[in-house]
Amino acid sequence: MAEEIKNEKGGISVETEHIFPIIKRWLYSDKEIFLREIVSNASDAITKLQRLISLGEVKDIEFDGRITVSVSKKARTITVSDNGLGMDAEEVKKYIGNIALSGALEFIQKYEGESEGATDGIIGHFGLGFYSAFMVADKVDVISLSYRGGDSVKWECADDGSYEMTVPYEKSERGTDIVMHINAEGEEYLNASTLRAVLDKYCSFMPIEIYFVDDDAETKEGDEADEEKPINDTTPLWQKSPSECTDEEYKAFYHKVFGDFNDPLFWLHIKADYPLNFKGILYFPKLTHEFASLEGQVKLYYNQVFVADNIKEVIPEYLLMLRGVLDCPELPLNVSRSYLQANGYVDKISAHIVKKVADKINSLFKNDREKFEGMWSDIKTFCEYAALCDRKFYDKAKGSLLMEVVHGGFVTLSEYLESAKETNENTVYYSSDVELQAQYISMLEGKGIKVVKFAQMIDTQFVQMLEGANENVKFKRVDSDITDALKADGEVEHSEKLEKLFREAAGDDKLTVKCERLTDTSIPAILSFSEESRRMEDMFKIYAAGGMNMGGGFAAENSLVVNVENPLIKKLSESDGEINALLAKQIYSLAVLSQRRFDENEMKAFLAASYEVLSKLS
Numbered sequence: 001m002a003e004e005i006k007n008e009k010g011g012i013s014v015e016t017e018h019i020f021p022i023i024k025r026w027l028y029s030d031k032e033i034f035l036r037e038i039v040s041n042a043s044d045a046i047t048k049l050q051r052l053i054s055l056g057e058v059k060d061i062e063f064d065g066r067i068t069v070s071v072s073k074k075a076r077t078i079t080v081s082d083n084g085l086g087m088d089a090e091e092v093k094k095y096i097g098n099i100a101l102s103g104a105l106e107f108i109q110k111y112e113g114e115s116e117g118a119t120d121g122i123i124g125h126f127g128l129g130f131y132s133a134f135m136v137a138d139k140v141d142v143i144s145l146s147y148r149g150g151d152s153v154k155w156e157c158a159d160d161g162s163y164e165m166t167v168p169y170e171k172s173e174r175g176t177d178i179v180m181h182i183n184a185e186g187e188e189y190l191n192a193s194t195l196r197a198v199l200d201k202y203c204s205f206m207p208i209e210i211y212f213v214d215d216d217a218e219t220k221e222g223d224e225a226d227e228e229k230p231i232n233d234t235t236p237l238w239q240k241s242p243s244e245c246t247d248e249e250y251k252a253f254y255h256k257v258f259g260d261f262n263d264p265l266f267w268l269h270i271k272a273d274y275p276l277n278f279k280g281i282l283y284f285p286k287l288t289h290e291f292a293s294l295e296g297q298v299k300l301y302y303n304q305v306f307v308a309d310n311i312k313e314v315i316p317e318y319l320l321m322l323r324g325v326l327d328c329p330e331l332p333l334n335v336s337r338s339y340l341q342a343n344g345y346v347d348k349i350s351a352h353i354v355k356k357v358a359d360k361i362n363s364l365f366k367n368d369r370e371k372f373e374g375m376w377s378d379i380k381t382f383c384e385y386a387a388l389c390d391r392k393f394y395d396k397a398k399g400s401l402l403m404e405v406v407h408g409g410f411v412t413l414s415e416y417l418e419s420a421k422e423t424n425e426n427t428v429y430y431s432s433d434v435e436l437q438a439q440y441i442s443m444l445e446g447k448g449i450k451v452v453k454f455a456q457m458i459d460t461q462f463v464q465m466l467e468g469a470n471e472n473v474k475f476k477r478v479d480s481d482i483t484d485a486l487k488a489d490g491e492v493e494h495s496e497k498l499e500k501l502f503r504e505a506a507g508d509d510k511l512t513v514k515c516e517r518l519t520d521t522s523i524p525a526i527l528s529f530s531e532e533s534r535r536m537e538d539m540f541k542i543y544a545a546g547g548m549n550m551g552g553g554f555a556a557e558n559s560l561v562v563n564v565e566n567p568l569i570k571k572l573s574e575s576d577g578e579i580n581a582l583l584a585k586q587i588y589s590l591a592v593l594s595q596r597r598f599d600e601n602e603m604k605a606f607l608a609a610s611y612e613v614l615s616k617l618s
Contacts, residue, residue, distance in 0.1 A: 007164075007165065007166050007167065008164075008165045008167075009162075009163070009164050009165075031135045031136055031185070031186065031189075032189070032198045032201075032202075033132060033135075033202075034132040034133050034135050034136050034180075034186075035069075035078075035080075035189070035195070035198050035199060035202065035203075036198075036202035036203065036305060036306070037129035037130070037132040037133075038080045038129070038130065038132070038133055038178050038180075039067060039069065039080055039199070039202070039203050039206065039210065040129060040206075040305055041129055041130060041178075042067045042080050042081070042082035042084065042176070042178075042208070043065075043067065043082075043206055043207065043208045043305075044084075045082050045084025045085045045086070045175070045176060046065035046066075046067070046082055046083065046084035046085075046208050047065075047084075047207070047208070048084065048085050049061070049063075049065075049084045049085045049147055050065065052085075058147065061147065063083060064209070065082075065083065065084065065208040065209065066082070066083050066208070066209055066211065067080065067081065067082050067206075067208055067209065067210045067211070068080070068081045068082075068210075068211045068212075068213060069081075069195070069199060069210060069211070069212050069213070070212075070213040070214070070215050071189075071190060071192055071195050071213075071214055071215065071216075072190075072215035072216055073190040073191070073192075073216050074215075074216050075215070076181060076182050076190060077179055077180060077181055077182065078136075078137075078179075078180045078182060078189060078190070078195065079177055079178065079179045079180070080177070080178045080180075081175065081176070081177045081178075082175045082176055082208075083173065083174055083175040084147075084174075084175055084176065085146065085147050085175075085176075086144045086145045086146040086147055086174045086175050086176055087142075087144040087146055087153065087176065088144075088146040088148065088150050088151065088153060089151065089153045089165065089167045091146065092142060092144060092153050092155045092165065093165070096130060096142055096155060096157075097155075097163070130178075133178065133180050134159045135185070135186065136180065136182055136183060136185060136186025136189055137159070137180040137181050137182055137183055137186060138158065138159045138181060138182075138183040139156065139157065139158050139159065139181040140156075140157050140178065140179065140180050140181070141154060141155070141156050141157075141177070141178070141179040141181075142154070142155040142156075142157075142176065142177075142178060142179075143155075143169060143171050143176070143177040143179065144171070144175070144176040144177070145171045145172070145173065145174050145175065146174070147174050151167050151168035151169075152167075152168050152169045152170070152171035152172075153165060153166070153167045153168070153169055154166045154167075154169035154171075159183075192214040192216075192217070195212075196212055196231070199212060199231060199232075200231065201306060202305065202306045203231075203232055203305070203306070204231075204232050204233065204306070205232060205233055205234075205236040205301065205304045205306075206232050206234065206304050206305060207234050207303070207304050208234065209230035209232065209234055210230055210231050210232045211228070211229075211230055211231065212231050234304075236253075236304065236325075237249060237250065237253045237281060238269070238279045238280050238281050238325055238327055239279065239304075239327075241271070242269040242271070245269065250264075250267050250269075250281070251263050251264065253281070254267070254283050254323070257299070257323075257325065258283075258285075258297065258323050260285060260323075262285070262286045263286065264283040264284055264285050264286065264323070265284045265285065265286055265375045265378055265379065266283075266284050266360070266364065266375070267281055267282065267283045267284065267324075268281065268282045268283075268324075268356055268357060268360045269281050270282070270326075270352075270353065270356055272349075272352055275348075276345075276348060276349055276352055277328075277329065277330055278326060278327060278328040278329070278330070278349060279326075279327050280324060280325050280326035280327060281324055281325055282298070282319070282322050282323070282324035282353070282357065283322060283323045283324050284322060284378070284379055284382070285322070285323050286378050297309055297320075297323050297324075298311075298314075298315060298319065298320055298322060298323065298324045298325070298326060299324070299325045299326070300314060300325075300326055300328065300331075301325060301326065301327040301328070302327070302328065302329060302331060303327070303329045304327060307331075313346050313350075314326060314328065314331070314346060314349055314350060314353075315349075315350055315353050315354075316350060316354060316386075316389060316390060317389065318382070318385050318386045318388075318389040318390065318393075319353065319354070319357065319386070321381075321382050321385065322357075322382070326353075328349060330345065331345075331346070351392075354390065354392065354393055354396075355396065357386075357393075358393055358396035358397040359396070361379075361383065361397050361400050362396070362397060362399065362400045364400075365399070365400035366400075372400075372402075373402065373410045376402050376404070376410060377404075380402075380456075381456065381458060383397065383401055384401075384458050384459070384462040385458060387401065387462065387465060388458070388461055388462060388465050391469075394465070394469060398413070398469075399412060399414070400412070401413070403416060403428075403430075403452040403453070403454075404452060404453045405450055405451070405452055405453075406431055406434055406441055406445075406450075406451045406452065406453055407445070411450070411452070413428070413466065413470065413473075416428055416450060416452065417473065419450065420449070420450070422448075423447060423448050423449050424449050426472050426473050426474060427473075427474050427475075427476060428452065428473065428474070428475045428476070429444055429449055429450070429451045429452070429475075429476055429477075429478055430451060430452045430453065430454040430459075430463070430475060430476070430477055430478070431451050431452070431453055431454070431455070431477070431478050432454060432455050432459070432477060433455065434453065434455075436594065436595060436596065436597070437477075437478050437479055437594070437595075438594075439523065439526065439594045440478035440479050440526065440594070441478055442520075443486055443518075443520050443523070444478060444486070446519075446520060447486060447519070451478055454475075463475045477529070479526070479527065479528060479529050479595060480528065480529055480530070482516060482518075482526075482528055482561055486518055486519055486520070487516055487517060487518060487519065488517035488518065488519050488565060489517075490517055492515050492516055492517055492564060493515070494514075494515055495515050495562075495564075495573055497573060498513060498515065498562055498569070498572065498573055499513040501572060501580060501581065501584045502525075502560055502562065502584055502587075502588055504581065504584070505581065505584035505585040505587070505588045506560070506588050511559075511560060512558075512559035512560070513559065513560050513562060514528070514559050514560070514561050514562065515562050515564050516561050516562070516563060516564070517563070517564055517565050518561075518563040518565060518566075520563075521563070521565045521566055521567070522566070523563055523566060524562070524563055524566040524568045524569050524587045524590075525560055525561060525562045525563060525566075525569070525587050525588070525590075525591045526560075526561050526563075526591055526594065527558050527559070527560060527561070527591045527592060527594070527595050528558065528559050528560075528561050529558045530558070560588065560591060568583065568587070569587075572584060579613075579616050582609060582612060582613055582616070583613070585609055586606075586609055586610065586613055589602075589605075589606045589609065593606070
């Protein structure tokens with residue numbers, strides 16, 4: 001027979017000296033976590049009782065689990081009450097009076113052993129969660145009555161570790177009340193709206209119904225009914241089978257959790273069984289601009305308790321561009337339940353998610369290509385970034401990665417290469433600015449060569465990755481070295497006269513001037529850039545955009561290709577008229593204008609020269 005415990009005074013039994021200051025200052029990263037820990041303990045107490053009832057260990061008890069969180073600014077208290085197991089005096093001394101003795105762990109070992117799913121629903125593992133209350137409280141009361149009956153108990157503890165226990169106490173209903181007397185550091189949480197926001201953040205999907213009460217609020221007609229509504233959803237969408245969920249439910253859940261009024265493009269519902277045992281939903285949001293995908297948010301839950309946003313150990317960084325929820329009840333969290341400990345299980349979760357995301361993209365491509373093409377502009381950045389970050393992702397999804405053709409349609413790389421065998425075998429031509437490069441595009445399309453769009457900053461790196469992953473395949477921007485497909489037959493002699501004329505027109509005595517026969521005789525001259533040096537220039541721009549000082553940047557090597565088949569060039573080559581210098585300057589300016597926009601001074605000079613040409617013709 002247990003020794004009878006009456007009124008008693010004493011001190012907390014700790015294994016490490018001065019443990020309270022450590023808990024208050026360093027154990028938890030945010031003070032607000034105290035509410036998550038205390039409410040989680042209440043949830044555990046209810047879950048344990050439900051487990052005992054289901055195992056037949058407890059009979060003649062039927063109940064609906066309930067947690068109530070109440071706040072009183074006047075009394076300076078926050079109270080968390082549950083109707084779970086409760087404790088008698090011995091249990092209070094054992095589980096509350098000894099820091100780091102985990103009641104959850106002992107419960108699991110006694111009733112579940114090492115069986116599969118032993119920890120399901122039992123959140124606590126370390127026995128320290130209760131003491132997080134002292135981050136915001138200078139005194140905490142524990143008032144409890146065990147499900148076994150007997151005397152109730154009140155345990156009062158100050159933030160210096162001293163306590164006083166009263167047995168019996170005035171509590172007639174089974175369960176536990178945790179009353180936190182809030183100190184100056186936690187005063188903000190006495191505000192009902194602030195406390196409710198913390199509850200919504202961490203406890204919106206806890207498995208036990210939670211009710212919130214502002215004890216200081218005046219009761220108005222109709223308020224009582226509202227208070228009887230739980231603030232949480234005990235069966236969140238990710239806990240259901242995908243076959244039980246409708247598109248409307250997925251969209252509604254997305255709007256609720258992420259506050260985005262736009263519908264997601266599509267989603268991926270993951271239910272991984274043993275040995276991984278985790279669930280979740282990942283959403284592909286609709287993007288409004290190139291960098292919108294960097295604003296993703298993946299929320300990590302632990303048995304329906306929110307832990308953190310965007311934990312990179314669980315999923316690769318590039319998947320954090322998405323939005324979603326993951327519930328991993330077997331994650332190796334550290335003692336504060338805020339960070340992960342190193343573990344091979346985490347790597348397996350990450351690999352599984354990557355595979356599922358790639359499978360989803362492939363499925364959309366194969367099952368409804370028209371719809372997939374319609375959303376490609378919204379997921380293009382994600383897919384390219386993922387391929388750059390993870391070769392395994394690229395290898396799984398490469399057959400579904402699209403390229404947009406300039407004048408309509410989409411092709412995969414393999415489809416492009418197949419259609420290019422006769423005209424530009426193993427070479428992909430692309431445009432970074434369709435308007436500025438319209439002349440180059442027209443020339444290529446006139447020879448039956450498709451041009452694809454790569455206009456975003458990330459495309460420069462993506463193109464290089466594609467070349468590395470596909471042997472012998474080259475990507476060329478439309479204004480790079482002139483392809484043989486655009487040249488007419490026949491030898492071309494270099495003209496020193498044209499070279500001198502155009503160097504003077506450009507004001508650059510180092511300008512490379514090349515004479516070529518182009519099949520399109522209407523074009524007098526075009527600028528051609530070295531593909532390699534132009535890519536280097538793009539890389540310098542990327543570094544500069546990221547805030548890196550690259551010492552003045554890098555200018556791509558370029559040359560002026562003069563079309564000797566053009567009538568105007570023939571005239572310049574064969575005559576020595578006074579207007580030649582002016583015409584050469586205009587031809588050069590037009591070649592530059594097809595590459596980039598003029599600055600203010602260049603535009604003034606171009607217009608003045610144009611007017612002068614017109615006056616010569618009048």
